[in-house]
Amino acid sequence: MASISTADFKKGIFVTFKNEPHQIMEFQHVNPGKGSAFVRTRLKSLKTGKVQEFTYKSGESVEELPVETHEMQYLYPEGDGYVFMDNRTYDQVTVPKLLIGDFVRFMKENDTYQILIHEEDAKGNTVGGAMKAVTLETGAEINVPLFIKQGEMIAIDPETGSYVERA
C-alpha cells in the first residue's frame, strides 16, 4: 500500500479510512483560520456503501489502495450481492448490493461493466466499485461510476472521451 498526502487527493481514488476501504467521492480545501489548513472529503465505504464526511489535516498522510479495472459480465443476483464474471479469466466476484444501490435498475444480465477491484490480502479480492457503460443522448457510449443515475448531467473530458464528474 502506498502512502499519499492530501495534496494527491483525486475524486474516485480509494483510501483506507478507519481501517476500512473507502472511495473519495468529493473533496475540497478548507482554511478555518490561523495556523491550519484542511481538506474536507466525502468518503464512501466499500463495505457498507455508507457515505460520510471526514476532514483531514492538510498534508496528513493517507493509505491509497491500489485498484485494477476489469471488464466483467453481470451474471445474476445472489444473496446480498450481484455476481460478475471476468470475460478473460472467468474469475467471478460478488459486488455487494449496498455498493450498487439503485443503479441495479440500469443493469442488465450479460451486459459488460467495468469493475474496479482492490487486491486486499490473502482473503482474496474486494470489489472496489464499478463503472457502467451508458449511452449518452448523443449515442456515444461511456463508462461512468455506478452512482450516476439516468438523466443526470455529467462532464466528459473531450480529449479522452471519459467521464470526469457530475456536472
Added chain:
Amino acid sequence: MKTWQRLKRNPTLWKQYFVREQVIKAIRSFFDEKKFHEIETPILIGNPPAESYLDVFQTTLLDRTRKGTPAYLSTSPEVALKKLMTAGIGNCYSITKSFRNTEMQSNTHNPEFTILEWYRVNTQYKTIMDDCETLLLSINKTLGDGNILKYQGKSFDLSKKWERISVKDAFLRWANVDLLEFFEMEKAKKICAKKGYTVASKNTWEELYNQIYLNEIEPHLGVDTPTVIYEFPGSMAALARKKPSDPRFAERFEFYIAGLELGDCYGELTNWKEQEMRFQEELKELKRLGKTTYDYDNDFIHALKEGMPESSGIAVGIDRLIMLFANVTNIADTMFFPIGDLFEK
C-alpha cells in the same frame, strides 16, 4: 458552458441570479434605516493587515518612470472602517469586493467575493448577534418569503431566536471534550489520538482544535435553527479582543445556517500594543508558511494609538447569503461571472 450562455439558453435561470440585487438592496435599506454610514473602502492597498491564514493577491503600482511599489488587493474592508471609526464616523458599514488567493476548488469560495461588514461603536458584540437575526429576517421579508427561509428542503423560522452556544459548551456537548483541559497541548494530543485522529509532532494546537471542530462540531451547527457559536479560544482571536473576565477566550462569534458559515464577528481589539504584537506574530507565521509577505498596515496601529472607540463588528459573505436565499449549493450559481468562467482550467 459559460454562465451567460446558460442564461441565454435557459431564461428561467435569471430569477436565481436576480436574488443578488434584491439581497444587496435589502441590506442597504436595513442599514440606511438604522442611520449607518455606507463607506467605500479601497480595494487596491499598500499595506494589508497581517493575517496568516489568508493568501493575499500581490500586484505592482507604477509611477511615471515605471518604478514599482508593491500593492495588494484588499482581503476585507475592516481596517479602513476602523480608521474612520477612530476619526469619529460612528456606526458604519461597507459592501465591497474582497480578494483571497488560493481559495478555489470549493463550493463556498470564490477568490473575488462580495463582503458586508458593519460596525457599531460603544456596543457589546452580543448586540451584533441581534443584528444578524433582524437582518436575515428583513432580507427574507424583502424577498417576499415572510418569516420562513427554505433551503435545500429545510425550513428555518427566522422570526425565532437563534440557537446560541459557546465553543466550550459545543465541545462538551458534541465532542465530549473539556476545552479547558484541551487548552494544554499535551492533553490535546492525547485526546485527539484517543479519538483516532493522526497526531504528528509538527501539528499545531490550532490544527488539533480545528480537526475536532470541523469533524465533530461544525456538522451540528445551523441544522434545525440558525446557530451562533461564540467565545473562541484566545489564540484564534484574530482582530478580536480577549474576554475581560476570562482571557483564555476571545470575543468572537460565527453564525451558521444549514451548514454554511456566514459571518465572523469580533468585539474589536482596541489595544494598539496587543494588535502590533499579533501582527508581528502573524507576519512570522506568513513567512514560516512560505506565503506572500508584506509590510503590514502600520497606519492602523497609529489609529489604535490615537484611540479607536470600543466597538463590535462583523464580516458576512454576501455571496453565501445569496446561496441561502437563492437556494443553491454552489457559490458559482450566484455569480454571473464565477472564477471558473474567467480562467480556463
